[in-house]
Amino acid sequence: MMKRLAQTSCLMAVLLCSAMPVMAQQALRGPDGRYYLVLPGTGKAKTTPPAAPEAAPAVTRAVLALKPYDPPAAPPGPPADVIVNVSGGQLGGEALSDGTFAFKAVPFARPPVGDLRWTAPQDASAWSGVRFSKESAPGCLQAAYGWQDDISKRSSEDCLYLEIRTPSLNNGAKKPVMVFIHGGANRAGAGAGTISSSLGRRDVVVVSLQCRLGVFGFLSHPALTAEQAKETGIAASGNYALMDQIKALQWLRDNIARFGGDPDNVTIFGHSAGGQDVGLLMASPLARGLFHKAIAQSGTPQFGFAPRTLAQNETLGIQLAEQFSNAPADGAKALADLRRAPAMVLQQAGDTLVPPMEDAGFIWDQATVDGRVLPKSPAEIFKAGEGAKVPLIIGVSARELELADVRASLYGAIATRFGEQRGKVLRFYKLDVKKNPKSDDLLGDVPLQLSTDIMLRCPADWMARQITASGGTAYLYQLDIDADPKARVQHGSELSFVFNDRPKGVKADRWPRLMDYWVQFATTGDPNRKGLDDWPVYGRKGRYIEFSRKGSKVESAMRQDICAVLDRP
Numbered sequence: 001m002m003k004r005l006a007q008t009s010c011l012m013a014v015l016l017c018s019a020m021p022v023m024a025q026q027a028l029r030g031p032d033g034r035y036y037l038v039l040p041g042t043g044k045a046k047t048t049p050p051a052a053p054e055a056a057p058a059v060t061r062a063v064l065a066l067k068p069y070d071p072p073a074a075p076p077g078p079p080a081d082v083i084v085n086v087s088g089g090q091l092g093g094e095a096l097s098d099g100t101f102a103f104k105a106v107p108f109a110r111p112p113v114g115d116l117r118w119t120a121p122q123d124a125s126a127w128s129g130v131r132f133s134k135e136s137a138p139g140c141l142q143a144a145y146g147w148q149d150d151i152s153k154r155s156s157e158d159c160l161y162l163e164i165r166t167p168s169l170n171n172g173a174k175k176p177v178m179v180f181i182h183g184g185a186n187r188a189g190a191g192a193g194t195i196s197s198s199l200g201r202r203d204v205v206v207v208s209l210q211c212r213l214g215v216f217g218f219l220s221h222p223a224l225t226a227e228q229a230k231e232t233g234i235a236a237s238g239n240y241a242l243m244d245q246i247k248a249l250q251w252l253r254d255n256i257a258r259f260g261g262d263p264d265n266v267t268i269f270g271h272s273a274g275g276q277d278v279g280l281l282m283a284s285p286l287a288r289g290l291f292h293k294a295i296a297q298s299g300t301p302q303f304g305f306a307p308r309t310l311a312q313n314e315t316l317g318i319q320l321a322e323q324f325s326n327a328p329a330d331g332a333k334a335l336a337d338l339r340r341a342p343a344m345v346l347q348q349a350g351d352t353l354v355p356p357m358e359d360a361g362f363i364w365d366q367a368t369v370d371g372r373v374l375p376k377s378p379a380e381i382f383k384a385g386e387g388a389k390v391p392l393i394i395g396v397s398a399r400e401l402e403l404a405d406v407r408a409s410l411y412g413a414i415a416t417r418f419g420e421q422r423g424k425v426l427r428f429y430k431l432d433v434k435k436n437p438k439s440d441d442l443l444g445d446v447p448l449q450l451s452t453d454i455m456l457r458c459p460a461d462w463m464a465r466q467i468t469a470s471g472g473t474a475y476l477y478q479l480d481i482d483a484d485p486k487a488r489v490q491h492g493s494e495l496s497f498v499f500n501d502r503p504k505g506v507k508a509d510r511w512p513r514l515m516d517y518w519v520q521f522a523t524t525g526d527p528n529r530k531g532l533d534d535w536p537v538y539g540r541k542g543r544y545i546e547f548s549r550k551g552s553k554v555e556s557a558m559r560q561d562i563c564a565v566l567d568r569p
Contacts, residue, residue: 082094118240161191163191181211279296279569283381312368483500
C-alpha cells in the first residue's frame with residue numbers, strides 16, 4: 001500500500017511527480033500585509049498518507065458531525081457598512097477606501113455534509129438578520145501538500161461560498177462580471193484573496209467561487225449512480241464540483257444585479273484546474289446561458305488525457321469503499337459507510353487510488369464523462385460544434401508542467417502514447433538523430449517541451465481551432481516571461497499579470513497587460529482597444545499573440561507539426 005501511495009500521490013496545484021522539483025503556490029502579500037492572491041513558486045510538497053482501515057471505521061455520525069461555517073447574524077464589532085437583499089436573506093458588506101464594496105462568505109448552496117455528501121448542491125437555507133463577515137470562508141476540504149498547509153488546516157466540507165467585489169451597488173449599473181475559478185489540480189486551493197487583487201479596482205464586478213475538491217468533488221460509485229438515476233432519470237454520478245460551479249453561476253444570475261453586475265455579461269475565467277473547469281463548463285449542457293465569455297489560463301478540458309468513462313470512475317469509488325467498508329464495495333451499505341467516514345481521511349485516501357491514465361498525479365484532472373454533466377467527452381462535444389457559443393481566450397506559458405512518465409522514460413513514453421505515430425514525434429524533437437537534444441532557452445529540455453505540448457500547448461491550440469471551426473471567436477496566447485526578471489516563465493506566471501498592476505520601476509515591455517486585455521474582453525468580447533497591442537483572432541491561419549521579453553508579437557500555427565499529432569483538448 002505504501003509503495004502504491006508513493007507512486008500515486010504526485011502532486012497538486014501544479015502537480016509534478018517526485019522525479020523533479022514540485023511546483024507549489026505561495027500567497028503574495030501586499031504592502032499592507034494582506035494576502036492578495038496565490039502565485040506559483042517552488043518548494044517541496046508533502047503528504048500525510050492514510051493507513052487503509054481493515055474494517056469500517058467505528059465512528060458514529062454524531063462524532064463525525066462537522067461544525068458548519070456560519071458567520072453570526074450580528075457579529076461583535078462594527079456592523080456592516082452596506083446591506084444587500086439576496087436570495088435567502090440580507091448580506092452585509094464592507095465599504096473599502098477605494099470606493100468599492102466587498103462581500104465575503106456568501107453562501108450559494110447548503111453545506112454538502114452528512115447525507116448531502118456526494119449529492120448535487122442544494123439551495124442555500126434562508127437566514128434571519130444580516131449575514132456579514134470580513135473574513136473569507138474556509139477553502140473546501142483538502143489534504144496538506146506543503147504549498148497550502150494553512151488553507152488545509154482551515155478547510156472544511158462546508159465550503160460552498162463565494163466572494164464579490166463591486167464598484168457599484170446600483171441595481172441598474174450593469175457592470176461586466178468576472179468569475180474566477182482557482183487552480184490546485186481540482187484537489188487543493190481556495191477562492192480567498194482574489195477579490196483583494198488590483199483587478200478588484202477595475203470597473204468590473206469580480207467574483208471568486210469555491211467548489212468541492214478531490215474525492216468529494218469528482219468521485220463516482222455504483223450506488224451514487226443508482227441514487228441519481230432515481231432523482232433525475234439519468235444514471236450518472238461524479239462531477240459534483242462542476243455542479244457546484246453551475247449552482248454558483250445560477251446564484252449569480254439571480255442576484256448579481258443587486259451588486260451592480262450585469263447577469264447578461266458574465267465572463268468565467270480560471271487558472272490550471274480552474275482553466276480546465278472553464279472548458280468543461282463550456283462543454284456541459286447544464287451550464288448553457290449562465291456565462292457569455294470564457295478565459296482559460298493554462299488549463300484545457302481534458303489536459304491532453306483521454307477522458308474517463310463513468311464505469312472507470314465508479315471503479316475508483318469501489319477502490320475507496322474497499323478501504324472503509326466491510327460491506328460489498330459496490331453497494332449502498334458501502335456508500336453509507338463512506339458517508340460516515342472521517343472527511344480528511346477520505347480525502348487523503350483519494351491519493352492512493354489508481355486511475356486509468358499515464359500520470360496518476362493528475363487523477364482529478366482527467367475529465368469524467370458521467371452522462372449528465374458531461375454527456376459526451378469534451379473532444380466529441382467541441383468537434384461537433386456543440387459547446388457553448390461564447391468567445392474564448394485560451395493560452396499557456398512557454399514552460400508548463402511535466403508528466404512523470406515522460407521525465408522517467410522519454411522514449412518509452414513516446415512509444416506508449418503515440419504508437420504508430422512515434423516516428424513523427426521523434427523527428428519533431430530531433431530524438432531520431434540525437435539522444436539528448438540541446439535544451440531550448442525558452443521552452444526548456446525535451447521532456448518539458450513534450451509534457452507542455454501534450455497537456456497544454458497543443459490542447460489550447462486545438463480548442464481555439466475547434467471554436468473557430470464552429471463559427472465562434474477565439475484568441476490564443478503564449479506567455480514567455482515571469483514577473484520576476486530572474487525567474488523563467490512557469491505554470492502560473494500569468495497570474496501576476498492578470499491580478500496585479502505593473503509595479504513602479506518595471507518597464508512596460510516587461511509587464512504584459514493581461515489585466516487590461518481580460519477586462520476589455522469581459523466588457524466587449526474582444527480584448528482589443530486603443531492603447532493595447534493588436535491581438536488578432538485565431539482564424540484560419542491559427543494566429544496567436546506571444547508575450548515575450550521584447551514586448552508582444554503575433555505569430556501563426558503554434559507548434560503545427562507536433563500539434564497535428566496531438567488531436568485532443
